[in-house]
Amino acid sequence: MITPTIVEGLRPYALGEKLRGLRLRKSMGLVELGKHTGLSAAMLSKLERGKLFPTLPTLLRIALVFGVGLEYFFTDERKRHVVAIARKRERLRFPDNPGKGSIAYNFESLDFNATERKLNAFYAEFEPVAAEKVRLHQHAGVELLYLISGTLDLTIGSETFVLEAGDAVYFDSGVRHSYHRASKGPCTGVIVTA
Helix, strand or coil: CCCHHHHHHHHHHCHHHHHHHHHHHCCCCHHHHHHHHCCCHHHHHHHHCCCCCCCHHHHHHHHHHHCCCHHHCCCCCCCCCCCCCCCHHHCCEEECCCCCCCCCEEEEECCCCCCCCCCEEEEEEECCCCHHHCCCECCCCEEEEEEEECEEEEEECCEEEEEECCCEEEEECCCCEEEEECCCCCCEEEEEEC
């Protein structure tokens, strides 16, 4: 028998919402999930709506389908850091390649205090560097750059693009790329990598 004490004790874990979130992220219907878990669509629906609480074996069946551990379900959402504010006064400024001569840009992490990050975001100030001293680099994933001010030459592979304030570019960051400030005045942007 499920008592009000049990209901209140389990409420912070939002088991039904977590189950539904996992299923929807995979664009999976209740019937399809039922085929993978051996549970009926009706039972899964009741679990998602909080009408039933799953047993540990039932929860484990579902967790295995989505590749998560049981701990995923028992994190109290009130204690997770689902919101992370990076105050300007708390951010640290770093050069792109410390101790290696010319600096193409300085950056500040915009998400340094976020947990379970799915992306990385940076504020960048591009420095005036001679074109011949600009270094190509690459990293796994993709990158989005939004230019806030100035003009920037962005070289991706063998092609160079001229970006102006307000322009944005999305590209495969596995391809060698570099930034070169083309404007005399300040040149700043936001870079997001994933």
